[in-house]
Amino acid sequence: xxxxxxxxxxxxxxxxxxxxxxxxxxxxxxxxxxxxxxxxxxxxxxxxxxxxxxxxxxxxxxxxxxxxxxxxxxxxxxxxxxxxxxxxxxxxxxxxxxxxxxxxxxxxxxxxxxxxxxxxxxxxxxxxxxxxxxxxxxxxxxxxxxxxxxxxxxxxxxxxxxxxxxxxxxxxxxxxxxxxxxxxxxxxxxxxxxxxxxxxxxxxxxxxxxxxxxxxxxxxxxxxxxxxxxxxxxxxxxxxxxxxxxxxxxxxxxxxxxxxxxxxxxxxxxxxxxxxxxxxxxxxxxxxxxxxxxxxxxxxxxxxxxxxxxxxxxxxxxxxxxxxxxxxxxxx
Amino acid sequence: xxxxxxxxxxxxxxxxxxxxxxxxxxxxxxxxxxxxxxxxxxxxxxxxxxxxxxxxxxxxxxxxxxxxxxxxxxxxxxxxxxxxxxxxxxxxxxxxxxxxxxxxxxxxxxxxxxxxxxxxxxxxxxxxxxxxxxxxxxxxxxxxxxxxxxxxxxxxxxxxxxxxxxxxxxxxxxxxxxxxxxxxxxxxxxxxxxxxxxxxxxxxxxxxxxxxxxxxxxxxxxxxxxxxxxxxxxxxxxxxxxxxxxxxxxxxxxxxxxxxxxxxxxxxxxxxxxxxxxxxxxxxxxxxxxxxxxxxxxxxxxxxxxxxxxxxxxxxxxxxxxxxxxxxxxxxxxxxxxxxxxxxxxxxxxxxxxxxxxxxxxxxxxxxxxxxxxxxxxxxxxxxxxxxxxxxxxxxxxxxxxxxxxx
Numbered sequence: 256x257x258x259x260x261x262x263x264x265x266x267x268x269x270x271x272x273x274x275x276x277x278x279x280x281x282x283x284x285x286x287x288x289x290x291x292x293x294x295x296x297x298x299x300x301x302x303x304x305x306x307x308x309x310x311x312x313x314x315x316x317x318x319x320x321x322x323x324x325x326x327x328x329x330x331x332x333x334x335x336x337x338x339x340x341x342x343x344x345x346x347x348x349x350x351x352x353x354x355x356x357x358x359x360x361x362x363x364x365x366x367x368x369x370x371x372x373x374x375x376x377x378x379x380x381x382x383x384x385x386x387x388x389x390x391x392x393x394x395x396x397x398x399x400x401x402x403x404x405x406x407x408x409x410x411x412x413x414x415x416x417x418x419x420x421x422x423x424x425x426x427x428x429x430x431x432x433x434x435x436x437x438x439x440x441x442x443x444x445x446x447x448x449x450x451x452x453x454x455x456x457x458x459x460x461x462x463x464x465x466x467x468x469x470x471x472x473x474x475x476x477x478x479x480x481x482x483x484x485x486x487x488x489x490x491x492x493x494x495x496x497x498x499x500x501x502x503x504x505x506x507x508x509x510x511x512x513x514x515x516x517x518x519x520x521x522x523x524x525x526x527x528x529x530x531x532x533x534x535x536x537x538x539x540x541x542x543x544x545x546x547x548x549x550x551x552x553x554x555x556x557x558x559x560x561x562x563x564x565x566x567x568x569x570x571x572x573x574x575x576x577x578x579x580x581x582x583x584x585x586x587x
Numbered sequence: 588x589x590x591x592x593x594x595x596x597x598x599x600x601x602x603x604x605x606x607x608x609x610x611x612x613x614x615x616x617x618x619x620x621x622x623x624x625x626x627x628x629x630x631x632x633x634x635x636x637x638x639x640x641x642x643x644x645x646x647x648x649x650x651x652x653x654x655x656x657x658x659x660x661x662x663x664x665x666x667x668x669x670x671x672x673x674x675x676x677x678x679x680x681x682x683x684x685x686x687x688x689x690x691x692x693x694x695x696x697x698x699x700x701x702x703x704x705x706x707x708x709x710x711x712x713x714x715x716x717x718x719x720x721x722x723x724x725x726x727x728x729x730x731x732x733x734x735x736x737x738x739x740x741x742x743x744x745x746x747x748x749x750x751x752x753x754x755x756x757x758x759x760x761x762x763x764x765x766x767x768x769x770x771x772x773x774x775x776x777x778x779x780x781x782x783x784x785x786x787x788x789x790x791x792x793x794x795x796x797x798x799x800x801x802x803x804x805x806x807x808x809x810x811x812x813x814x815x816x817x818x819x820x821x822x823x824x825x826x827x828x829x830x831x832x833x834x835x836x837x838x839x840x841x842x843x844x845x846x847x848x849x850x851x852x853x854x855x856x857x858x859x860x861x862x863x864x865x866x867x868x869x870x871x872x873x874x875x876x877x878x879x880x881x882x883x884x885x886x887x888x889x890x891x892x893x894x895x896x897x898x899x900x901x902x903x904x905x906x907x908x909x910x911x912x913x914x915x916x917x918x919x920x921x922x923x924x925x926x927x928x929x930x931x932x933x934x935x936x937x938x939x940x941x942x943x944x945x946x947x948x949x950x951x952x953x954x955x956x957x958x959x960x961x962x963x964x965x966x967x968x969x970x971x972x973x974x975x976x977x978x979x980x981x982x983x984x985x986x987x988x989x990x991x992x993x994x
Contacts (some may be wrong), residue, residue, distance in 0.1 A: 283727035520836035
C-alpha cells in the first residue's frame with residue numbers, strides 16, 4: 256500500500272507541471288497583455304501616460320521578459336504559495352481570492368455527496384427492478400437533469416426557492432451575514448443557500464452515475480454466485496447487500512475521476528448565474544479583462560481540485576480492492 | 588464392405604480416387620430456412636440496423652434528429668419571419684396560441700389579435716388576446732374579437748436563402764397586417780419562434796463540426812498510440828490524462844476568451860467549434876487505442892499478417908472496420924455535450940456573437956431572474972436544447988447496443 260501511495264504521488268508531479276504549463280500558455284494566448292488594455296482604456300478617457308512609467312511597470316511585473324522566464328517566475332511563486340499579482344484589483348491574488356477557494360471547495364464537496372446520496376439508491380432500485388415503471392421514470396428524470404442546461408435550471412430554481420422558501424436571490428448567505436465572522440446562524444444560512452447550486456450542479460453528474468451503477472449491478476446480478484446464494488436461501492436484501500452491491504461499488508468510487516471535472520465545470524457557470532462568491536464569476540471577469548495571474552490561479556486551483564480528488568479516489572479504490580494495488584498503478 | 592462382394596475381390600486393393608462431379612451443397616445436411624439464410628449472410632451494418640430497429644426509443648430519437656437536421660436545410664422557409672424583423676409595437680409580447688374553433692364553430696388555424704395597454708403603475712406592457720371574452724385591465728367590456736387566419740405557402744419577409752438565392756416563400760405566415768408570435772417576442776420585438784428555427788442551423792452544426800474534429804484527432808492520435816506502442820503510447824497516455832483532469836468549461840472559457848475581438852462572427856463560429864473539438868478527442872483516442880491493442884492479438888489479424896498484408900492494410904481493412912460502429916456510437920454520445928457547451932459559452936457571452944444566432948445566443952437574453960417572472964417565454968430556446976440532447980443520448984445508447992450485433 257505504501258509503495259502504491261508513493262508511486263501515485265510521484266505521478267501527480269509531472270501531471271501538475273504539465274497542467275501549469277498548459278494553463279500558463281492559455282492565459283498568455285490573448286494578444287496583448289493587461290497593460291495594453293489598461294493603457295488604451297486610459298487613453299480613451301483622454302489621459303496621458305508617461306511611456307517611461309509604463310516601461311517601469313512592465314519591468315516591475317516581468318512582462319518584458321521572455322515567456323519561459325515569466326512562466327518559471329509564476330511557477331516558483333505558486334510553489335511558495337504566492338499566486339502572483341492581480342492587475343485589475345492592484346492586490347496580490349491571494350488577498351482577493353480569500354474565502355472563494357474555500358467556498359468553491361465546500362460547494363464541490365457538497366455536490367459530490369449529493370450526487371452519491373441521490374444516485375446510489377436510485378441506481379440500486381433501477382437495477383433490481385429493471386424495466387419497471389419506476390426504473391423508466393427515474394432514468395428519464397436523470398436524463399432530463401442531464402439535458403437541461405445548468406444555468407437555466409439555476410435561474411428557475413432560484414425563483415422558486417425565493418418565492419416559496421423566502422431564500423434571498425444570489426449569493427451563498429443572507430446579505431446581513433456577509434463579512435461577519437462564522438457563527439451558527441451564518442452556517443445555517445450558507446446551508447440553505449447551498450441547496451439550489453448543489454441541486455443544479457448535481458443533476459448533471461447524477462444521471463451518469465445512476466446509469467453506470469445500474470449497468471454494473473445488472474452485470475453482477477446475473478453472475479453464478481448470486482444464483483448460488485439465492486438457491487441456498489439467503490434473504491434477498493442480505494444477498495444484494497453482501498455481494499453484488501459491494502462488487503458494483505468499485506466503479507462507483509473510481510468514477511469520481513470523471514465526475515469531478517464535470518462538477519467543477521458545472522459549478523463555474525452556475526455560480527456565475529447565481530453570483531456565488533466562488534471562483535466562477537471572478538474567473539470569468541478575469542478572463543475578460545486579461546487579468547492573467549488571477550485567471551491562471553483560478554484555473555490552477557480548479558485543476559488541482561480535480562487532480563487531488565482523483566488521487567483520493569484512487570487511494571480509496573486501492574484500499575477497497577486488493578487487485579488494484581498488485582498492478583502497481585494503472586487503474587484504467 | 589462385405590466379404591461376398593465381387594468388386595473388392597483383391598481385398599487389400601486401394602479404391603480408385605474418386606471425386607464427385609455433382610455440385611457441392613454445403614447445406615445439404617442442415618437445410619437453412621430462407622429466414623436463417625437471410626440472417627447468417629447479412630452484413631454487419633444490416634444486422635446493426637435490425638438490432639437498432641428493435642430499440643423503440645432509439646428509433647424515435649433518430650427520427651427526431653433526422654427531422655431537426657433536415658429542418659436546417661429549410662430554416663428560412665419554415666420560419667414565419669426573418670431573424671432580424673422587428674415589430675416595435677409588440678415588444679415582449681407573450682406567445683399567441685393557434686386556435687381552430689371560435690365560439691364553437693370551425694374557422695381553421697387562426698390567432699386572436701392583441702389588445703395592447705400600458706399599466707401606468709409599473710409601466711408594464713400588457714397584451715391580452717382579443718377573443719371576445721378576456722377583458723383587458725382598464726376596460727369594462729371585452730373588445731370585439733379579432734380573428735387573424737393564418738396563411739400557408741405564402742409570400743412574407745424576403746430572405747437570402749443560404750445567402751445565395753433570394754426568396755420570400757414561407758410555409759406559414761400571419762394574416763395580412765396581422766401577427767403570429769407562436770413563442771412571443773423579445774426585447775426588440777423580434778419573433779422568438781423564427782429566431783429559434785433559424786438558430787437551429789448554428790446550434791446543430793456546431794456539434795457536428797466539433798465532433799468531426801475530435802473524431803479525426805481521436806482516430807489519428809489513438810491509432811498512433813495503439814499501433815506504435817512504446818514511448819509514443821506513453822506520451823499520448825500522459826497527455827490524455829492531463830487533459831482529462833482539467834475541467835472542460837473553464838478551459839473552453841479561457842480559450843474562447845483568447846479569440847481575437849476583431850474577428851468576424853463567422854470566424855468566431857469556426858473558432859468556437861474548433862475549441863469544442865480540440866479538447867474532446869481524449870475519450871475517442873482512448874477507445875481507439877485500447878481496441879487496437881486488443882484486436883492486434885486476434886486470430887484474424889495474425890492470419891492477415893501471415894498472408895502478407897501490410898500494416899496499413901491491416902489497420903484500414905481489418906482493424907478499423909471492426910470497431911468503427913463502436914466509435915460512431917460513442918461519437919454520437921459526445922455531440923450533446925458540445926451542444927450544451929456552445930449554449931453555455933454563448934450564454935456567458937464568450938461564445939457566438941450576434942448576428943450569428945444559436946440557441947445559446949438566444950438564451951443570453953434570459954440571463955436574469957426578471958425573465959423567469961415577467962417574460963418566461965424567453966426561456967423557450969431551452970426546449971430544443973433539451974429535446975436534442977435527450978434524442979442524441981437515446982439514439983447514441985441504442986446505436987451502442989446495436990454496434991455489437993453478434994452479442
